[in-house]
Amino acid sequence: MTESNTPALWRNILPWPGPDAHKHQRGRLGVVSGPAWNTGAARLAARAGLRIGAGLVRILCPPGAAPVIAPTVTAIMIDEFLSPEALGRLADPLDAVVIGPAAGLEEETGYNLAALGRTGAALVVDADALTLFKDRPKALFACLDRDDVLTPHEGEFDRVFPNLLKHGRETAAWEAARVAGAVVVLKGRETIIASPDGRLRINPNGSPWLATAGSGDVLAGMIAGLIAQRMDSFEAASAAVWMHADAAERFGPGLIAEDLPELLPAVLRDLK
Ligand SMILES: NC(=O)C1=CN([C@@H]2O[C@H](COP(=O)(O)OP(=O)(O)OC[C@H]3O[C@@H](n4cnc5c(N)ncnc54)[C@H](O)[C@@H]3O)[C@@H](O)[C@H]2O)[C@@H](O)CC1
Numbered sequence: 001m002t003e004s005n006t007p008a009l010w011r012n013i014l015p016w017p018g019p020d021a022h023k024h025q026r027g028r029l030g031v032v033s034g035p036a037w038n039t040g041a042a043r044l045a046a047r048a049g050l051r052i053g054a055g056l057v058r059i060l061c062p063p064g065a066a067p068v069i070a071p072t073v074t075a076i077m078i079d080e081f082l083s084p085e086a087l088g089r090l091a092d093p094l095d096a097v098v099i100g101p102a103a104g105l106e107e108e109t110g111y112n113l114a115a116l117g118r119t120g121a122a123l124v125v126d127a128d129a130l131t132l133f134k135d136r137p138k139a140l141f142a143c144l145d146r147d148d149v150l151t152p153h154e155g156e157f158d159r160v161f162p163n164l165l166k167h168g169r170e171t172a173a174w175e176a177a178r179v180a181g182a183v184v185v186l187k188g189r190e191t192i193i194a195s196p197d198g199r200l201r202i203n204p205n206g207s208p209w210l211a212t213a214g215s216g217d218v219l220a221g222m223i224a225g226l227i228a229q230r231m232d233s234f235e236a237a238s239a240a241v242w243m244h245a246d247a248a249e250r251f252g253p254g255l256i257a258e259d260l261p262e263l264l265p266a267v268l269r270d271l272k
């Protein structure tokens, strides 16, 4: 079934806090950072996850990155991990984790993903954590569950799912979700959200102002922030894609990725 991704599909299941909410109950999100000179992407994702309503957000960083991150965050917490096993232990109590933005193309990123795959947290896998698996996608799929989300742009999609795009974006996304056994968000002008059970949504409100570095990192944080709040992964991806574009259209000229999280309160208010 193919649908246009309009708010009517998911507006009534957005996660608003109840009167007894506390921060742990609102959802615990983790974002894996790259090394010291590559922490910006994780900070963008973390800020977006916090703004979309996750109650508690932690950046999980490799040795040496914490002193860079600490002066730039306030509500967001920081944990350092020294091994994939240590990352897994930090992630275990979390509801959702983003891995990939500026994570690096070293094997360590794959080991980190595998460790996260053994935790109970839902994963949003983006950027380097996709590119790393070029030519060996089965190793990526082995880390995934059906509530995990892959967020490739077309370049990343072609690395993980070679020869699929020639069948058209819809068929490609549909088949990718089936073989990966996870939700696939094929980004672009008309972003497609595909579920492993065969559902497909095409996003109608794409904004070219999103063609700016780091906007995909923000989207990954938004999706994971909604999943952390217990929204179904396919619905969370659908809602985040629409809200991301709506935020960009509201701002228009001059938009940079840093602006996107700050636009979310207005987007959320109008949806409420
Ligand atoms: N603030 C930050 O620290 C940022 C870090 N970023 C990170 O920087 C690293 C490298 O990013 P790159 O942009 O080089 O890697 P990409 O994989 O995005 O780009 C590599 C190549 O893919 C090709 N490509 C094909 N289709 C594409 C599409 N639809 N969109 C973009 N590229 C397409 C392009 O020719 C490009 O040269 C990644 O780890 C990424 O997560 C970026 O997310 C930007 C922001």
Ligand SMILES: Nc1ncnc2c1ncn2[C@@H]1O[C@H](COP(=O)(O)OP(=O)(O)O)[C@@H](O)[C@H]1O
Pocket (backbone or CB within 6 Å): 127, 153, 187, 188, 189, 190, 191, 206, 207, 208, 209, 210, 211, 212, 213, 214, 215, 216, 217, 218, 219
């Ligand atoms: N021309 C466009 N029209 C609509 N959306 C776009 C356009 N160009 C980029 N986007 C959106 O911007 C985001 C870019 O993500 P990505 O390529 O991962 O960037 P980055 O790696 O810099 O964060 C995606 O959500 C994509 O759908």
